[in-house]
Amino acid sequence: MSHAISGLLFDKDGTLFDLSATWGPWCSHFIDGLAQDDKPRAFALAASIEFVVETQVFLPGSPVLADTSDDIAACLLPHLTGWRLDDLIAYINKMAATAIPVPTVDSLPALLQGFLDRGLVLGVATNDAEDAARAHLRGADILEHFSFVAGFDSGFGRKPSPGQLTAFAGRSGIAPHRVAMIGDSVHDMEAAREAGMMAIAVVRGAHDPAALMGSADVVLEDIGDLSRWIYRLQ
Numbered sequence: 001m002s003h004a005i006s007g008l009l010f011d012k013d014g015t016l017f018d019l020s021a022t023w024g025p026w027c028s029h030f031i032d033g034l035a036q037d038d039k040p041r042a043f044a045l046a047a048s049i050e051f052v053v054e055t056q057v058f059l060p061g062s063p064v065l066a067d068t069s070d071d072i073a074a075c076l077l078p079h080l081t082g083w084r085l086d087d088l089i090a091y092i093n094k095m096a097a098t099a100i101p102v103p104t105v106d107s108l109p110a111l112l113q114g115f116l117d118r119g120l121v122l123g124v125a126t127n128d129a130e131d132a133a134r135a136h137l138r139g140a141d142i143l144e145h146f147s148f149v150a151g152f153d154s155g156f157g158r159k160p161s162p163g164q165l166t167a168f169a170g171r172s173g174i175a176p177h178r179v180a181m182i183g184d185s186v187h188d189m190e191a192a193r194e195a196g197m198m199a200i201a202v203v204r205g206a207h208d209p210a211a212l213m214g215s216a217d218v219v220l221e222d223i224g225d226l227s228r229w230i231y232r233l234q
Contacts, residue, residue, distance in 0.1 A: 004178065004233050005120070005178055005179070005180050005198070005230065005233060006119070006120065006121060006172075006174045006178045006179070007120060007121040007122070007123065007168065007169070007172055007174045007178065007179040007180070008115055008120050008121075008122050008123070008179070008180055008182060008226070009122075009123045009124070009125050009148075009165060009168050009179055009180070009181045009182065009197070010122070010123070010124050010125070010182050010183070010223070011124075011125065011126060011159075011181075011182065011183035011184060011185065011188045012124055012126035012128060012133055012136065012137075013126065013128065014065070014104075014183070014184035014185065014202075014205060014206065015104065015182055015183050015184050015188075015202055015223060016101075016103065016104060016108065016124070016137075016140075016142075016223065017101040017102055017103060017104060017136065017140070018102045018103070018104050018205060019058070019064075019065065019184075019205060020056065020057060020058065020205065021102035022099055022100065022101050022102045022136075023058070023064060023099060024056030024057065024058070025056060025100075026095075026096075026098070026099040026100070027046075027049075027051050027056070027058075027064065028053055028056055030092075030095055031045050031046050031051070031053065033095075034076070034080065041079060041080075044079040045076055045079050045080075048075040048076055048078070048079055049062055049063055049064055049072055049075050049076065050062035050063075050064075051064065058207070060207045060208055063075055065185065065207055066127060066159070066185040066186075066187045067127060068127045068128075068129075068152040068158055069089050069092040069093050069096065069128075069129060069152075070089055070152075072092060073085055073088040073089045073092055076088065093129040093131065093132055093153075096128060096129060096132040097129075097131060097132040097135035097136075098135075099132075099136065100139065101136040101137075101139055101140045103140060104202075104204065104205070104222050104223060104224075105222055105223055105224040106224075108140060108142055109140075109141050109142050109145070111223065111224065111226075111227065112142055112145040113145065114227060115226070115227075115230070116145060118230065120230075121147055121148075121172045121174060122145055122146050122147065122148075123146055123147060123148035123149065123150075123168040123172070124137065124146050124148070124149045124150070125150050125159065125164035125165055125168065125181070125191070126150070126151055126152075127151070127152045127158050127159055127187070128151050128152070129151045129152065129153050130149060130150060130151030130153055130154045131151075132151070133149055133151050134149055137149065147171075147172065148167070148168045148171055148172065150164040150167060150168070154167075159185075159187040159188060159190070159191040160186075160187040160188075160190035160191045160194070161191065161194070162191050162192075162194035162195035164191070165179070165181055165191055165192065165194075165195035165197055166195050169195070169197075176195050176196040176197050177196055177197065177198075179195075179197045179198070180192075180197060180198040180199075180200050180218075181195070181197045181198065181199055181200065182200045182201075182202060182223060182226065183199075183200075183201065183202070184201065184202050184203070184205065184206045184212065185206070185212065186208070186211050186212060186215050188201075189201060189212065189215040189216050190215065192217075193215075198217050198218065199215065199216045199217045199218070200216060200217065200218045200219075200220060200226075200229075201213060201215070201216035201218070201219045201220070202220050202221065202222050202223055202225075203219060203220070203221060203222075204221050204222045205222075
């Protein structure tokens with residue numbers, strides 16, 4: 001094991017799981033349910049979160065890419081009648097847990113087990129809700145690989161604030177400079193810098209690769225390249 005890195009902290013969507021493949025079909029179904037066969041309302045709901053229904057693609061400014069269910073609910077609420085904000089947030093969190101995660105790489109459990117075999121401590125820091133995150137990790141058969149899972153509602157704040165990251169370091173007993181934060185958004189990179197951690201960007205599928213590359217210490221195609229990067233550190 002390298003003396004340089006002892007912990008790997010992963011963002012979830014766009015890093016462990018393909019964001020478009022996971023959330024595109026889910027979002028289409030979710031919007032249809034909210035709209036209740038009202039096509040103009042469905043169009044307005046999709047536009048409010050910058051989601052293109054026809055192609056199931058999120059535009060670069062979509063709150064789904066890096067923000068929380070609070071932010072998503074605030075965008076949707078003006079186009080819904082009879083909903084309270086708190087109820088809509090709770091509904092989004094409940095429905096989010098039903099999304100079917102699509103890994104960004106093949107054999108994701110084996111990849112993560114390889115990191116554990118090297119003595120690395122693994123965690124997840126996401127702006128999704130913690131219950132939904134755990135449901136997705138469990139659905140991909142990788143929950144047991146992580147000693148730490150935090151969402152925006154876990155009590156540590158949300159990225160780009162560094163609270164989730166410093167909580168992982170503290171609970172793992174690892175100095176922040178020996179932790180690498182791996183993510184696909186500028187939020188992830190900013191949080192890593194604030195926490196004093198190495199910032200590793202994965203750019204495959206990222207919606208703004210140029211900005212991401214400019215804010216990272218290390219740039220990889222996807223998390224499949226992490227093994228080679230760690231090996232070079234040894």
